[in-house]
Amino acid sequence: MDSLPLLADHPYASFLDQVEKPARYAGGEVGSVVKDWASVEARVCLAFPDVYDIGMSHLGFKILYKLLNDDPRTLAERCYTPWVDMEAQLVKRGLPLVSLESARPLRDFDVVGFSLQFELTYSNILTMLHLGGVPLRAADRGEDDPIVIAGGPTATHPEPIAPFLDAIVIGDGEEKATEVALAWARLKREGVPRRERLVAIARLGAVYVPSLYATRLDPDTGFEVVNRPLASGIPFPIERALVDLNKYPFPDESPTGGPEAIFDRMSIEIARGCTEGCRFCQAGMIYRPVRERDPEQIVDTVMRAVQRSGQDEVSLTALSTADVSCISPLIKKVTERLTAERISLGVSSLRAYGLEPDLLDELKRVRATGLTFAPEAGSQRMRDVVNKNVTEEQLLETAERVFSRGWGKMKLYFMIGLPTETDEDVRGIVETGARAAGAGRRAAGKGKPVDVTVSVSTHVPKPHTPFQWAAMDTLGEVGRKQRLLKDTVRPYRAVTLKTHEAHASVLEGIFARGDRPLADVLERAWRHGARFDSWEDKLDLAVWEEAFTHVGVDREKYLGTLPVTARLPWDHIDVGLEEGFLAKEYRKALQSRLSPPCGKVAGMFVHHTNLDDAKADARRLVCYDCGVACDMTQMREERLTFLDRLGAHRRSLPVLTDAGAAPPVAAAGPSGAPASDGGAERASVGGAERESVAATAATEPKSGDDGEPSRAEGEAPHRARRIAPAPKGRGGFRYRFRFEKAGPMALLGHLDVVRELPRVLRRVGAPMTYTAGFHPKPDMTFSPALSLGVISLDEYVDLRLERDLDPAALDALVAAMSAASPRGLVFSGAVKLGPEDPSLSKLIAGARYALAFARSAIGGDAEALLAARCSAALSAASLPIRREIDRLAKMVDVRQYLVRAEVGGPEVHAALARAGLVGDLVALEVEVDIRGSGAVKSSEVAAVITGEPGEAPGAITPPPHRAVRLQLFGRTSPAGSAAGERFSLFDLERARRVKPAPERTAALPLAADAE
């Protein structure tokens, strides 16, 4: 049953708290931009075909969001795929999918732009179009429908999704996004018919409009291939767009403050493209040439991003970060600047060779978990086939270095199903892991734990790579190889084997090399329930089986070896590679011949890290004439300039030598790792997909080492962090802040709020102090957690700031914090605490709630009815209710906590109005105890008072209502005795006189019991 709406005027307001993570749909994050629709020429909805938590980490989205919103002529809003529970709600209620910023349906925008990251998200595109009120197929769209465009890595082989898209941007999206949006909106205003508009868009270049090209059946393969253009003046083939990255600095701000994204850090793209030439890696081929951002610009962006986002972790990302020419001096420069800010630095995609001991030392200082590397193949022969320039010796040396520094775990990523693979290569995967474990055991010393996890995924041949013609292993063959791996690993106790479900990879393989007829399969599968196919627990194979059979598509033709001479379904897309380059690389692969990295000095696998060496080395840079025509002279000069700008002049400049002062470098792993494992990061930049490995940040047990209660109720998920010299005792100055949590913030989980507070303080330049210990964290304690959907007008947090603030400065800080917070988080006061002031957990004795009901939901004389129910509840000896936490049920006697219950008067109704609850409401005012041993939820109180008499405790359902925490307070007498006077938690005089009840030595209830 629906609750009272939390968000005024939002179409989902009445049922948001009935879905998982409702804040995914509420918007209002810091940095989100709501522009006036009438003030712009073109309105773009950036649509991400996966759930909010995934999409919020997508770098390409951030780039386009900022670009389009910075331009006064355009606006951009965001929309993510609704999770299945939300989709069901929308369908049931006949409501459209709307954008986060202005809650408008997708059909209202001029442009709906999808990000194509991964073939298994295609069904989500159909969901979003359907729910957004846009006809699924381009051919069915009318004059007033938006143009549906897409970009990203799978846009380079788009035929299976092409019939659903009006236009596809090939290559970098920075210039094209604005150009297409403005042109489309202008032509529409001028009354140009839709087809002519599409022709005009196609003529812009780097834009493929599928409906304007004819297809034919290729006799060699049976593929439907794009044959010729159907309009004059449109390109064939369609060349990609390539931008100068330094003209488009990476955005220093993007929406933040909503539910936690999968990669919850400020990721900064430092380069696009890659020189390593791994033959399975599509991103390494389609984003050539490598383009490095100006390091001075990077440093500036990092510093501004930290200030604007308030985040405490920055990540420098590229397809292979370690191969960016100035990476060592750049890390040093960035760490120098971040030291004072207590910001940790993550570096994704380090390689398994040349990992400097200094860097490992630094990593060890910030990480409790292991490191991750991707050798990709289990034998030297196979590594040569895939052109992975790493030897087993280098890998074992890295293992020694890792385990000798005290790590107990190391993770290695491999693939099976690579061209020419034999059973010996497959067994070699486990044996490589075992040798790494052996090297690690020797290095770690006797009795030290050593665990090497070998994670093995299935190779999917991708278009525009040298392996595009190679066969993909059948399901049966994958199963056989996985069994072989399991048999091989049995004797090795130090090796943990992880294999991946292969059906999803096969489906990915079909759609990667697919042609247009697959669109019918996709639509059929979607209509029968295919959703979130990249989520292992959501992939419904039966639905796909039925769709292939029904449409009559032979899957095998997409999975077998393809003739090198055949025309392929993606040959009309020109990603810049010379015809013949990929075939030559394929032939070299079949002969197990390496192609050392291009763009580097011949014979070198790493770049010079200082100007002296770089200048002195006159050797040529390696080039294979792949077709993208790098300007080698400019490349060399640019690198010298970058080293010069970073001050890396002298020889042997050490990396991270300033170990005592440097902030952490917190993630590692080479590029190219499969992303289906939780440890792999799949990020994208300007449409570029990249897979970079980032080990998970360490977490830490809750502490109560200083005699204070555990901060379990108030701790954010910890990030690996710089290990500053441990302060003696707790430094800084202690304050108590009061805040309100309403609107979208009431839909945000407690841990998300806890995570957000230090960021708010960083945004306003009021740094917190950190706890002592091995993993310092912001020193703060929150009042008890609220259930999702409960509004509060009286929340508290005790925290320590570095600065001593007088009352006026504190008032100014409070105002600044509200201005720098997500919508619905409002700070309303602060007091300075002395050492004698008890903590929140020792003070809080109870809470007052308003429980608001729509009068119609109560019926009759609502006030009289509720008054009678209150009397009955207060006269009852017990009010049992069943509570379930993590599927464990327990009975709670609400009566033990209920102190007062009565019909609310004008003061309560005024508070409801302040909380944004309006309408014909009737309210209860209830007061409950909060004890160290437990508490009751407002929903439980509402249930026992308003539930039907005689209902079983497990079945009591209150009428739809909304709870507002009106006040948290202390008592002058111990909790449980209603005789004590209530006092405000800002009333420090009285707080100091309170002797806590004996039971109050325990911590306040945890989130699950809270309120």
Ligand code: SF4
């Ligand atoms: S043109 Fe040469 S240096 Fe540039 S990406 Fe191609 S092979 Fe590498």
